[in-house]
Amino acid sequence: MADTPIAVTGCTGRLGGRIARRLAAQGVSQRLIVRDAKRAPSLPGAEVHVATYRNRDALARALEGVRTALFVSAKEAPTRLEEHFAFIETAAAVGVETLVYTSFYGAAPNATFTFARDHWATEQRLREQRFSSVMLRDNLYLDFLPMMAxxxxxxxxxxxxxxxxxxxxxxIADVATAVLLNPREHRGRTYSLTGPESLTLDEVAAVLSRKLGRPIRYRAESIEEAYRSRARYGAEQWQVDAWVSTYTAIAAGELADVTTDVERVAGHAPMSLETLPLT
Structure with missing residues (x-):
């Protein structure tokens, strides 16, 4: 058990909330850093601090005395890197020793998926600071696949x-929890987190059809068709580019390789689409 609180960001979201609940179940003292206190989960041993990544004064108070923090990537936006850099600089200034960052699989400056480039830039800034960091490079969320139809x-x-x-x-939450509970064991590591198998979208559709009890099929679009079919949402160009590049990254083979990092860190095999509970 940590002798100082673990700071947890993103706890009002699906991933950060899972991690915060796991830490609470282990009896860990936490500081939940949120934008809106009303949305913070009520957990034993948890204090709630209101701060944004760019509100450096409030963030510094929330991180004061913290040695280890979960750094969940900010909401997708053109200002995302500015927010990430502000968080990193504030954490370094107040003496945080280890940041556990939720990055993306295959993060690189020339990654096909546009947001993977932001994650790479964030990783680079983390490496420039004096504290240790752990990169959790998550592949596409298995939970997200049913919503793609x-x-x-x-x-x-x-x-x-x-x-x-x-x-x-x-x-991912199991891995992050294991790292946060024993940060010294993982400092400086980069983990690429995947499921146990690599599927085509035709195979994804077949599994979902069986599990949902209704026909799901995959239709391959051209890039031009993909932009046209998403134009009806009225989203900004950067957002549409990200949506489309999720698929082109799959086409380029950049999300295909399976690793054993989940089992190595969490101590159990990862779920497959067949075994994932669908609600």
């Missing part, structure tokens, strides 16, 4: 016949 039961995008080794959020 439209109301018509069609999963459409320019993924061609590429494969994705998607990982369950529960498995």
């Amino acid at each position: 439209g109301e018509d039961g069609v999963l459409r995008g320019p993924a061609e016949h590429g494969r994705v080794a998607a990982v369950a959020q529960d498995d």
Whole structure:
């Protein structure tokens, strides 16, 4: 058990909330850093601190005396890197020793998935600071795959016949919890977190059809078709680019490789799409 509180960001979200609940179950003292105190989970041993990544004064107070912090990546936005850099600089200034960062699988400056480039830039800034860091490079969320199908039961995008080794959020949470409980053992490590198999979207559709009891199919789009089919949402260009590049990253083979990092760190095999509970 940690002798100082573990700071947890993103606890109002699906992944950060899972991690916070796991830490609470272990009896760990936490500081939950949130934008809105009303949305913070009520957990034993947890204090709630209101701060944004760019509110350096409030963030510094929330992190004061903390040795280890979970750094959940900020909401996707054009200002995301500014927020990340502000958080990192504040954490370094108040003496945080280890940051556990939720990055993305295959983060690189030339990654096909546009947001993976932001994650790479964040990792680089983390490495420039004096504290240790642990990178959790999560593949596409397994939990997200059922939501990729439209109301018509069609999963459409320019993924061609590429494969994705998607990982369950529960498995990511188990890894993150293990790291946060024993940060010294993991400092400086980068873990690429995947599920146990790599599936084409045709195979994803077949599994979902069986599990949901209704027909789901995959239709490969051209890149031009993908932009046209998403134009109806009225999203900004950077957001549409990200949506489309999720699929083109699959087509490019950048999300295909399976690793054993979940089992190595969490101590159990990761869930597959077949075994993932669907609600």
